[in-house]
Amino acid sequence: IAGITQAPTSQILAAGRRMTLRCTQDMRHNAMYWYRQDLGLGLRLIHYSNTAGTTGKGEVPDGYSVSRANTDDFPLTLASAVPSQTSVYFCASSAGSGGHNEQFFGPGTRLTVL
Amino acid sequence: GQNIDQPTEMTATEGAIVQINCTYQTSGFNGLFWYQQHAGEAPTFLSYNVLDGLEEKGRFSSFLSRSKGYSYLLLKELQMKDSASYLCAFMDSNYQLIWGAGTKLIIKP
Numbered sequence: 056i057a058g059i060t061q062a063p064t065s066q067i068l069a070a071g072r073r074m075t076l077r078c079t080q081d082m083r084h085n086a087m088y089w090y091r092q093d094l095g096l097g098l099r100l101i102h103y104s105n106t107a108g109t110t111g112k113g114e115v116p117d118g119y120s121v122s123r124a125n126t127d128d129f130p131l132t133l134a135s136a137v138p139s140q141t142s143v144y145f146c147a148s149s150a151g152s153g154g155h156n157e158q159f160f161g162p163g164t165r166l167t168v169l
Numbered sequence: 170g171q172n173i174d175q176p177t178e179m180t181a182t183e184g185a186i187v188q189i190n191c192t193y194q195t196s197g198f199n200g201l202f203w204y205q206q207h208a209g210e211a212p213t214f215l216s217y218n219v220l221d222g223l224e225e226k227g228r229f230s231s232f233l234s235r236s237k238g239y240s241y242l243l244l245k246e247l248q249m250k251d252s253a254s255y256l257c258a259f260m261d262s263n264y265q266l267i268w269g270a271g272t273k274l275i276i277k278p
Binding site: 095096097098099100103113114145152153154155157158159160161162163 | 173199200202210211212213214217219256258260264265266267268269270271
């Protein structure tokens with residue numbers, strides 16, 4: 056693994072189903088983030104984790120949950136998917152959570168909820 | 170409140186110079202980032218400004234004026250591969266990034 060990976064690449068999901076998007080980084084970064092990107096809107100933060108064992112809510116957390124059991128992995132779970140969660144989801148990581156800490160992004164997961 | 174604004178789309182000619190503007194409003198500020206995003210790909214980091222002034226990095230430069238809530242990204246000697254969206258984001262008082270919707274830059278031969 057080099058950098059940050061996400062799985063699956065794309066998914067079509069029936070409304071009401073549970074889905075977990077996976078994110079793994081091998082850079083030993085402390086901070087990790089989940090964003091969604093919708094046409095005409097900026098990236099919006101869903102949840103974040105400043106260090107393993109801690110998580111926080113971003114701008115649009117409703118309907119999503121995360122866990123950070125270790126440094127490398129940061130899965131995002133949709134408990135019961137709805138069509139408004141159709142989006143491109145990006146996972147990102149940074150060495151630290153403040154100041155000049157550029158975020159490195161995974162390739163994204165394109166999710167369609169029908 | 171917080172907000173950030175940048176033009177939706179710009180067109181420029183190969184070999185020319187283009188300036189992409191970004192304005193923002195926030196009560197807490199911890200820096201301004203620019204990212205490049207090619208269609209269907211992930212954003213990649215271009216620049217970070219926290220102090221007023223111009224930061225130059227090869228063909229790309231970024232400027233910040235904190236008092237005006239204003240930044241721009243300057244791209245020189247445009248190449249076709251520069252066709253992409255350019256995302257402006259500021260880091261707020263909680264160290265979270267607030268993103269603009271992005272400026273789609275179209276380069277014509």
